[in-house]
Amino acid sequence: MAELVHDHRELLLLAEGSAPAGRYRSAPFRRHHEQIAGMVAELAPDVDAAYVADLLLMAFTPGLFDFQRTERGWDVNRIKRGLDTLIAGIGAAEGADEQPS
Template structure:
């Protein structure tokens, strides 16, 4: 793994700080590459080379929180981390993922809708593998991969944003419904 040059790391930190400040002040819709570059004191070309586009910048903003979340379910304390029964871990994982998604919903909405399969890969793959592993422990005879997709689907940013903002569904209701689905898998 190649280490990031010191000046590149400094520019990355300035860019992300500027982007976070813009999102805090204007929301995700107010995030423009030109404004971020100007606020960070770097060229727009630097921003595009580094992040590709707004969705790449959104993923970079999401990254720190994402790393914390993945660390919690991979090596953190139970019930989210190892040491709890599979059903308790799966429930804790779905609840934590729901909360985590709501925390950065607008950034995730932008990132997940950048292309037809933008949601998949990276973090989704980690979530899917983790949940499929827990489901396989609960129900060795089940199609754990398809069931993991079914449990993750309600937490897609576009669907969650729609349900919460247009339909008035609260996150506790979403978590409860996911718990009901999970209960149906427990023998």
């Protein structure tokens, strides 16, 4: 997905700017959210899968992705590694004692 956002960054930024919250109501977003929430629930049944799916999808918000690429100078591989680290942490949360944050 990082590659997709990178390849279509300008178009996605334009779409985001015209209707900032519109992406969350779209059928593709809902489908991605359901898929990711399902995978999170399978990986770590004790976490709030819907919330974590929102957090993971937030990483692909065109504005944030563009900021990371242009202002921070991060390449797509760095972004992917960060997401891999986050997902590994979600997997590690399985069976961990629940502690307030």
